[in-house]
Amino acid sequence: MENKSFGKEQRIRKRSDYQSVYREGTRVHLKSFIVLMNPNCRGKTRLGITASKKVGNSVARNRIKRLVREFFRLNRERLPVSTDIVVIAKKDISLLNYQAVCKELEMMCERR
Numbered sequence: 001m002e003n004k005s006f007g008k009e010q011r012i013r014k015r016s017d018y019q020s021v022y023r024e025g026t027r028v029h030l031k032s033f034i035v036l037m038n039p040n041c042r043g044k045t046r047l048g049i050t051a052s053k054k055v056g057n058s059v060a061r062n063r064i065k066r067l068v069r070e071f072f073r074l075n076r077e078r079l080p081v082s083t084d085i086v087v088i089a090k091k092d093i094s095l096l097n098y099q100a101v102c103k104e105l106e107m108m109c110e111r112r
Contacts, residue, residue, distance in 0.1 A: 006073045012048030012084055021048070021086045028108050032093040032101075033068075035108045036086040045079050047072045051089040060094035067101045078109050 012018055025038035040046065049068050051061040068087050072079070079085065087105075096104075 012046045021084045030104050034088040038084045040084045043082050046084050048086040054091035055089045056094040064089050071105050
C-alpha cells in the first residue's frame with residue numbers, strides 16, 4: 001500500500017530554501033494562488049505554503065493551508081519529481097472549498 005503521509009522530508013522548512021525558490025523559481029499565476037516551482041537536488045518533491053494576513057484571520061489561513069496540503073498529499077504522483085513548490089495564497093480566498101482548491105491547483109499540474 002502506498003504511503004500517503006505528508007512528512008517532514010516533503011516540506012520546505014528553512015527560510016533559505018523559500019528564498020531560493022522565490023529567487024530562482026518559475027511562477028504560475030492562478031486565480032487564487034501563485035505557484036513557484038524550482039528544481040532541487042534532493043530527489044523529492046517538497047511543498048511550502050505562504051498565506052499572509054491579507055488572506056484572513058488565523059483560522060482562514062490555516063484552513064487554506066490544510067486544503068493545499070491535502071491536495072498535494074493525494075496528488076503527489078502527478079507533480080514534477082525533485083522539485084520545490086511554493087504556493088502563495090492571494091487575498092480573499094478564505095471562502096474556497098476543497099473542490100475549488102483542487103480545480104485550481106489541477107490547472108497548475110496541467111501547465112507544467
